[in-house]
Structures are given as structure tokens and as C-alpha cells.
Amino acid sequence: MDKISNEEYLNVSHVSNGLPNGTPKPINLILNSSIFENVINLPNITKEYNMTVTSAKYSTLEFVNEPEVGKNFTVRIHARDGLNRSKTHGGDFWMAFLQFPSNHYYASTSAQVQDHQNGTYTVDFFIGWPSAVEVRITLVHPSRATKVLDLIMNLSYPPRMFWNGTFINQNNQTAHTLCYMAYRGPQFWKDKCQYVNRRALGDKTGLVCEKPPDGFGCDSMVKYSTAAHLIDGLFRVIGNACGCVWLFDKDHYMQKMKPEIIDMVQHLGSQYAILDNITKTLPPCNSHFQHGVGFWRANYWVSMVCQPKQGYKFGAKVGECLRNKDVYFLGDSTTRLWAFHLSTVLKAPMNKMDLTNHTFKFKQYFEHFNLNITFRFHPQVLGSKVVDLQNEIYEVDVIDDLQSIDCNFVVVISPWAHFAQWWKDAYVERLRLLRASVERLKARCPGAQVILKSPHVREHGDMYSQLRTSDYILFKLKEMMEDVFRDADVYYVNIWDLNNAFKGKKSVHMPPEVINQELSILLSYLCTDA
Incomplete structure (x- = not known):
């Protein structure tokens, strides 16, 4: 064109x-509008300054200690610009990965990067496999790009x-x-x-x-x-x-540093025995606000925070755990995936199923377990589907309408995939009001279980789409979500690193092996006795 x-x-x-x-x-x-005056006045924004932007090519890595099974391995990033000069301020958005350097066995992990605001960044990886690690660091956005996105x-x-x-x-x-x-x-x-x-x-x-x-x-x-x-x-x-x-073009977006392979400190005996001893001492998944530290071993996510159960394969156990429950999934299409997969996990016949418009709402009833599963899409959907206003209801209104003598409610909330373009203050206010509805529910039904699901990385389009759906924006939504709900009586399922470390392509709708591992974490919170 x-x-x-x-x-x-x-x-x-x-x-x-x-x-x-x-x-x-x-x-x-x-x-x-006033946006253009504000954006144009951002200092040093024109391309003539591109050599002063952080460069993955010239940035360097420092390995603070040797990698060893069952321990943290610390990597320090020293940011440098296109003229090979040290950066003296922070703001770059990095992603950090470790993987096993072999095509015959897959293991990987991801860790969040700590910004010291002086041009250096620190990453603490947990080492979950023996032999060697391959360090992969990606500069998603230089600081000048994150300033634009923040603005x-x-x-x-x-x-x-x-x-x-x-x-x-x-x-x-x-x-x-x-x-x-x-x-x-x-x-x-x-x-x-x-x-x-x-x-x-x-x-x-x-x-x-x-x-x-x-x-x-x-x-x-x-x-x-x-x-x-x-x-x-x-x-x-x-x-x-x-x-x-x-x-946000290909020269400045997702810049990859040169991968480095490092041999590990070796121990006599089984390297995996070290990991098994660590995982056996982990607490059960019952703390309300935990981080997502762990690693992929083949097709399983091994949590190093608590002991998630892989019992999602056994439908009867899951069904017994959820017997007599009313389970509500309130959110977007990623939340809908959880609801559909949970229905599949149960491996039980559905006696009633309302799929009038399953994109935006559905309800399933499993008589054998006296279990109801309901999904409702939040309003203001962005997508290809036409939205009938009769199908719209806010999460707050669904939660406030939950009334029962037994109060056997499970509520999953996850407002993120359609909110990347929202004004920050409006999104935070929406989260605060959602939290208030959760508090009203807990006052009526102290035993109700509420789960907050975090955002995750996804695929992106052209460089213009980065201005509205960048992973940096999604990470900021995650931080806002954590800030608002941090001391609330909810279980927090943080799936950022789990998705980020996955070996396959990133997508808003991740493949079944990822969804299954997310569900195993969810069920570990809900099914403490299973």
C-alpha cells in the first residue's frame, strides 16, 4: 500500500x-487530543539518537557464581548502548531464560530481572537439572521504548x-x-x-x-x-x-544476546536426588500469595514454591475435590480455556450444558459430583466476535449475586488480555472495585475460594501493535494486579514464568501441555486433601 x-x-x-x-x-x-504534544515532547525520541539506545549486541553478562543443581545461579547484565558505552540508568525490559543445551531432553526455566536503576540488572535462576545450562537473555525493549509505553x-x-x-x-x-x-x-x-x-x-x-x-x-x-x-x-x-x-522495529525489539553454555558443578551420586530432597520439603500450596518460581522438566512444570499436584489426569479425584461446588470462571478467553480443560479433566458425563453462546458464557452441570461450572466473559471485549449486550455482565455483579446457604463457591478471576490499552488509573480502579466485591463475598461466605490468575506473555503483530499490547504492558498489568490484591484473601496463581519458559511459541492461547500445568497449580490450591 x-x-x-x-x-x-x-x-x-x-x-x-x-x-x-x-x-x-x-x-x-x-x-x-493532547496525546501528541506529550509524545512529541518526549526527549531524544527521533531516530538520530538510535546509537544511544541500549544494545543487546554490546551489553555483557557477568556470572556471579557457578551453576549448581538445586541452588540459585546469579547472572548480572551490564547494559551498553550502540556506541559501546555503559548505561547509567535503568528502564530496559529484559527477559531471561536458562535451558538444557540438548535436543534429546528438554528442561528450561525463566526468572524475572531486577533493575538496579544504574545500567545493571540481576537475574537469579534456580537450577533444576544437571550437566550444563545455556543462558539466553533477550532485550525486549530498551528504556526509551518503555518510556513511550509508560507515557x-x-x-x-x-x-x-x-x-x-x-x-x-x-x-x-x-x-x-x-x-x-x-x-x-x-x-x-x-x-x-x-x-x-x-x-x-x-x-x-x-x-x-x-x-x-x-x-x-x-x-x-x-x-x-x-x-x-x-x-x-x-x-x-x-x-x-x-x-x-x-x-519497536526488528532492530530494537527482542534483541537477543549471544547464548552462553556453562558446565555445572558436579556432585557424586544422583543429581536428581538433590532436587527430590528439596521438592519433598516444600510446603503444600496453601499460601495466598506466592511467586511462580520453578522449571520445566520435559512436559511438567516443577514448582519450587510449593508442591503442586499432577493429579489433574485423574478425573475422579478432581471431581471428589470439587464435589458440591459452584465453580465460576470470570475473565477472558484464557480463563475460558481453564474452564473447558477442567471439564475435560473430570472425565464424567455432563447432565446439563448451556452453550447458547459459548464464546461469552456457558454453564455445565456434572450430576455425579453435583458440580456446576460456569464461565462468563467480562464486558468491553476486543475481538472478531459480535457481542450481544444480553451476554454482558461484570465480574463484580456476578460475585455480588452469589448467594447460598452452603456457600460452596470457587471463583476464578483474571482480567488482563483485553485491558492492555486501558488507561492505568482506570485499570487500577477496576481492580480495586473487583477486590471490594471479593471482600463482600468473603464476608458472606468465609469459606469461598477465590483464585486470581496472572497475565502471561503472548504473540504480537507489527511494530505498531507493540504500542498497545507489548509484553512490557502485560507485565505492568501483572504488577498492578499484584499490588491491588497482595494482602487480599485470594490464592494467586502466577503463571508468568511458567509460560515464559515454555519451549514452544508464545500465544495468548497456550497449548494444552501449558494449560494442564496451570490447572495442576489451580487444583493444588483447591484440593489440599486430594
Whole structure:
């Protein structure tokens, strides 16, 4: 396609699957915002400064100690720029991996990188196999790129999620208008249709739509679909306006340092006996807030935090553990995968199954275990599916409606995959309100079990998509989630490192061997006596 201007890019005539006729173009809404002044004023953003950006090629590794089975192996990263000069400040986003350097046996681990804010970074790996390790360090984003992403996350304007709202009036006539998430409060939403749930979103966040023509009320909206080309267009405008998109091209994104293979300290006797003795002394998985330290051994994730059970293969044990329970999975499609896989694990006939629209909701009943499994997708979905408003319900409202004498509730919450484009303060407020609903549930039902599932790494598109769904943004969502729920009465299933260390390609929908290991951690919290 020939190069076109920012305004032309947002003209729906350039998009084969554009919005229906009558949909307003949001060009003025986008271009008249304050984001461009803020982004353009970011210092040293143009490409003439690219040699001063952190370079994986010139950065170096220091091995603080020798790798030894059953102990931590510390690696220090010394960041340097494209002119081979030491960096004196932090902010780079690194990912760190160890793997067994052989094609005949697979073992790997990942660890989070500690930023010392002086150009050095430290990684502590747990060594879970003998012989040798291959150290792999990747510079996902240099600090200048993370500054851009932080800036975008912290701006409340302009809107950066768009939908096409469909209205049907009493005469069965149809109209379409532009809808978007707005963050600055009702005083900025005059003369627009407002769809606000203050218990779930607070006072400043809501879905806002341009008013439909005469003859249509705001309450006549029946469905919406994601205006993906407008979202893509907005972030192309942002990337071009700030002159910063080069920071996300192939030369600056996912820069890999040269792998290094290191032989380990060897011990007499079985190396795995050392690991077995360590894992046997681990506590059961009953602490509410634990980290995700562990390693992959073949197709199994070996936790070094607690003792997860691999009993997910045995349906009867899982069914007995969940007998008489009402299990709710509230979140996105990654949460839906958990619900579907759990149903498969049970290996029991379903007596009732409501799959009216299984993408957004379903309910299953297993009479043999008197077990209900329900999945509900959160509102404001971004994707290819048309969303019927009748299928929408906020997690807060589902949780507040849970009423039972027995209170045998299990609730899994995981709001992340569709929130990478949210304004930071709005996302944090949403998490706080979600936590408040969990606290109300625990006050009614002290025995209810609530599980919080973390985000994980995923696949990404072109360099413009990095501005809205980067793994750096997902990691920041994870940190916000941990900050809000840290002392809450919930079990935290941190699957970041488990997914990051997996040998296969990263995807928002990870393969069954990963989902099974995630479920084993979930069931280790729920089935302490199984």
C-alpha cells in the first residue's frame, strides 16, 4: 500500500471491512487530543539518537557464581548502548531464560530481572537439572521504548478502544454509531449515550457512544463489534506523531544476546536426588500469595514454591475435590480455556450444558459430583466476535449475586488480555472495585475460594501493535494486579514464568501441555486433601 497520511489512514474508505454507512469518523476526536504534544515532547525520541539506545549486541553478562543443581545461579547484565558505552540508568525490559543445551531432553526455566536503576540488572535462576545450562537473555525493549509505553498507559485521553454500536428501534430499524471507552468522567460525555457501571468501573470510566439518529434511544443498543481498523489507525497515528515507532522495529525489539553454555558443578551420586530432597520439603500450596518460581522438566512444570499436584489426569479425584461446588470462571478467553480443560479433566458425563453462546458464557452441570461450572466473559471485549449486550455482565455483579446457604463457591478471576490499552488509573480502579466485591463475598461466605490468575506473555503483530499490547504492558498489568490484591484473601496463581519458559511459541492461547500445568497449580490450591 502506498504511504498515506494519518488522517487518510483513519478514513474508513481505505478499509475493506469498514463500519456501516453513517458511522462517524473519529478523526477529530483523535487528532485534536493532547496525546501528541506529550509524545512529541518526549526527549531524544527521533531516530538520530538510535546509537544511544541500549544494545543487546554490546551489553555483557557477568556470572556471579557457578551453576549448581538445586541452588540459585546469579547472572548480572551490564547494559551498553550502540556506541559501546555503559548505561547509567535503568528502564530496559529484559527477559531471561536458562535451558538444557540438548535436543534429546528438554528442561528450561525463566526468572524475572531486577533493575538496579544504574545500567545493571540481576537475574537469579534456580537450577533444576544437571550437566550444563545455556543462558539466553533477550532485550525486549530498551528504556526509551518503555518510556513511550509508560507515557501511553498514563494518558487518559484520547480513547484508544473503539466499537461499532448497533441500535434497533421499535420499528425494527437499525442504526450504527461509534462507541469508545472514555476515562475522564461524565462532564466530558455530554450529548452522548453513556453506559456506566459504577460498582465495576468507578465514577470516571464508562462506555460512551455517539447518539443515534432521531427515533432511536440510547437504550436501544443491542450489540457491538470491535472497530479494529480504527484502533490500529489510532496507534499508527501515535507512532508516526511521536516519531518513536522505530524503537519497536526488528532492530530494537527482542534483541537477543549471544547464548552462553556453562558446565555445572558436579556432585557424586544422583543429581536428581538433590532436587527430590528439596521438592519433598516444600510446603503444600496453601499460601495466598506466592511467586511462580520453578522449571520445566520435559512436559511438567516443577514448582519450587510449593508442591503442586499432577493429579489433574485423574478425573475422579478432581471431581471428589470439587464435589458440591459452584465453580465460576470470570475473565477472558484464557480463563475460558481453564474452564473447558477442567471439564475435560473430570472425565464424567455432563447432565446439563448451556452453550447458547459459548464464546461469552456457558454453564455445565456434572450430576455425579453435583458440580456446576460456569464461565462468563467480562464486558468491553476486543475481538472478531459480535457481542450481544444480553451476554454482558461484570465480574463484580456476578460475585455480588452469589448467594447460598452452603456457600460452596470457587471463583476464578483474571482480567488482563483485553485491558492492555486501558488507561492505568482506570485499570487500577477496576481492580480495586473487583477486590471490594471479593471482600463482600468473603464476608458472606468465609469459606469461598477465590483464585486470581496472572497475565502471561503472548504473540504480537507489527511494530505498531507493540504500542498497545507489548509484553512490557502485560507485565505492568501483572504488577498492578499484584499490588491491588497482595494482602487480599485470594490464592494467586502466577503463571508468568511458567509460560515464559515454555519451549514452544508464545500465544495468548497456550497449548494444552501449558494449560494442564496451570490447572495442576489451580487444583493444588483447591484440593489440599486430594
